[in-house]
Amino acid sequence: MQELVDISERYHRQVLLKELGVQGQQRLAEAKVLVLGSGGLGCPALLYLAAAGVGTIGIVDFDNVSMSNLHRQVLFGTEDIGQLKVLVAERKLKAINPEINILTYPVKLDNAGCLELFASYDIILDGTDNFATRYMVNDACVLLQKPLVYGAVSRFEGQVAVFAADKTGVNYRDLFPQPPVEGEVLNCAEAGVLGVLPGIIGSMQANEVIKLITGMGEVLKDQLYTYHALYNQHLTLQLSVVEENRKGIPKNEQEFLQTNYEWLCGIGVEKMEIEQEQFEELMEKGELTVIDVREENELPAISFVEHVKMPLSGLKEQLEKIEGETVVFICQSGKRSLQAAKLLAAINARINIYSLKGGVLNWKSKIS
Amino acid sequence: MEIQITIFGQLTDITGSSLVRVPAARDTEELLTILKQQYPALGTAKFVVAVDKKIIQGNTALTANSSIALLPPFSGG
Known part of the structure; x- marks a missing residue:
């Protein structure tokens, strides 16, 4: 009984919302969300998912904290430099909310890893930083029918979408069928990124996850949301299934395992x-x-x-x-x-x- | 008739601005031809076209009031 009281006090302000309520909170507690990349997007997403009481959160990231991460990766401080991101993240999130399970995977995600890991989660949040991984993750989510909450940033602009939300939902291939090759599009290390931007986009991803879990409101299914931080411009674009674009998606798990996503990107x-x-x-x-x-x-x-x-x-x-x-x-x-x-x-x-x-x-x- | 095109992401490195205007174009094919003449680097850049807030595939008719956007992929996280 004591525990129930604690839980309701922790989540009191959001349980008050009739759209969420006790039932929504229960759904959050039962949900399993896998966050790919604990970087600019992953950090804010993780903070809000943990605080909201998502019962099981997995974090995949093989990297260590470095100085150039700190302006945007708000889970980490100067004293964490050199440490594994997933372990620092786990420690800080546990301090915020000790009532949830946090599982850490300090690995570089590969094809087999996608199939193995994704199977035990309800929703995948993509906060990765390269096209090869993003296409791999997209295709895996399509094959396994896992909703993929996509977010990406560059300089002052961000994108959010919910892919493979259900059988009829669009996926990243409907937007961009083939990845650009290495060097064709600059990454954040080359093009730069405003620190607060992934904070906004990652928080929006967390919001999409919470809506998917609780059933509140509407998610960005079949839509691409774009945001420009300098001019406060935002745009929600309609996407539709393009069968022609989907040719590149492996037809089954075996084909998926054989696909070299780095080659697809010219790496x-x-x-x-x-x-x-x-x-x-x-x-x-x-x-x-x-x-x-x-x-x-x-x-x-x-x-x-x-x-x-x-x-x-x-x-x-x-x-x-x-x-x-x-x-x-x-x-x-x-x-x-x-x-x-x-x-x-x-x-x-x-x-x-x-x-x-x-x-x-x-x-x-x-x-x- | 003049058509306004909103340019996203690193495509602005090519156009020099996030807003580009071109004289009348009947459809997206014609529009892209004009744009690529004006900015040859767009010829090899990767992007999708949105007309009136819909990502389009193939050629799409335009009107004077069409809102157009060119969106490149980006992968930062």
């Missing part, structure tokens, strides 16, 4: 280059698709391996036709083939994609 593509030796090993294993991307009539002709011809000039139109587990691109010097490999990785990161370094000109035939 780590330099590792696609292989030497002749590795290429020969792949040939021995078999089940290899070799594609010559040189233009028609370029010499020397390739005689050392069975291959198909898809000149780079027309490759974009043919990319969707490329199938198989492993694909190796070949050209004259290895430059165009790497370009081709990047093009394919941007639309299909489920295939093992390689480019033969040095190309045909560098090929040493084994004549004994």
